[in-house]
């Protein structure tokens with residue numbers, strides 16, 4: 310979080326942030342070398358732009374370009390021209406440094422959770438995980454040097470060596486590799502979310518009077534974030550929700566999950582440790598957006614649905630896709646083993662990312678209770694989660710009918726994504742009809 314993104318106080322309605330922790334985060338910012346972060350990010354993003362141009366835009370006579378401007382954390386996409394398609398993506402440097410800082414801190418916080426609490430030990434006592442082949446009790450999964458992005462690997466190993474030499478550093482080579490992988494995966498997810506808006510051609514579905522000018526960059530977050538006063542007055546949710554826009558955000562999330570998994574696969578790194586870190590990366594991304602949302606799952610007056618719903622839908626698709634892959638490639642003996650694999654990875658990642666956020670920014674009055682974001686993913690909030698999803702379903706169905714006709718990537722898996730949502734909905738209707 311940068312200076313621009315951290316509200317200094319919050320209302321009772323919003324999830325509570327700890328002022329002292331926020332100050333600590335502002336301090337931390339002083340130690341982040343933004344120039345270096347931009348250089349590392351460019352290595353990843355330039356590769357993604359090249360891939361997108363080769364596989365999508367040059368075939369259309371178009372070209373995707375990308376820019377990393379200064380300004381508050383944000384990302385978005387506009388067009389230099391629609392005919393041929395020339396999208397222009399922006400990912401603000403502050404968003405990239407926020408991602409970098411999460412990647413930097415995550416292994417440290419996880420290690421402290423392992424060394425100073427019983428949390429992970431208790432998690433592994435659950436009978437279901439006994440004998441589970443992928444279970445690991447260390448803070449982070451074990452990575453090899455080859456798991457790090459090829460063009461960042463040498464740099465990563467130099468940094469790892471520095472940590473190994475420093476006696477006061479609690480981090481080892483493996484932690485540093487995990488940092489690099491999470492930084493990369495969070496960036497890749499962000500890039501593909503924006504690309505999702507482009508390949509699904511969402512500009513065609515926007516309210517024409519609001520978004521007439523396609524050249525204007527359509528930013529994820531309004532440039533004027535709500536002031537603390539507005540938040541205190543509870544006026545954030547007063548604007549009528551743009552439900553078609555909220556549905557499109559879930560659709561872009563689905564595209565991002567599909568493309569990020571394909572990216573891991575084509576770079577030859579599809580393995581359990583990377584998939585676990587992908588769950589952690591997706592969790593960290595959505596929790597980043599949580600700080601301006603309420604501690605419930607009421608439909609919000611914005612064009613992004615509540616991040617907890619976005620995480621729920623994205624992770625369900627991630628798990629579904631991994632299960633299909635494991636069964637199809639016979640990497641697990643049966644379907645039950647595939648279910649266990651995604652359950653272990655997703656529950657462990659939810660636990661660690663939830664505690665990570667609480668440790669980093671949340672005000673905890675009740676040290677024993679679950680952090681507020683984690684509570685939203687429990688049974689207690691299940692009815693709110695399901696009714697939110699049901700409300701968006703007609704908007705997803707209607708817009709998917711259109712997107713199917715003009716999607717720029719013919720081999721996309723958005724029909725599988727929609728099928729998953731329909732299946733979940735029909736299971737809900739069935740179970741509610743049962744006596």
Ligand SMILES: [Zn+2]
Pocket residue numbers: 502503506529558561
């Ligand atoms: Zn979006």
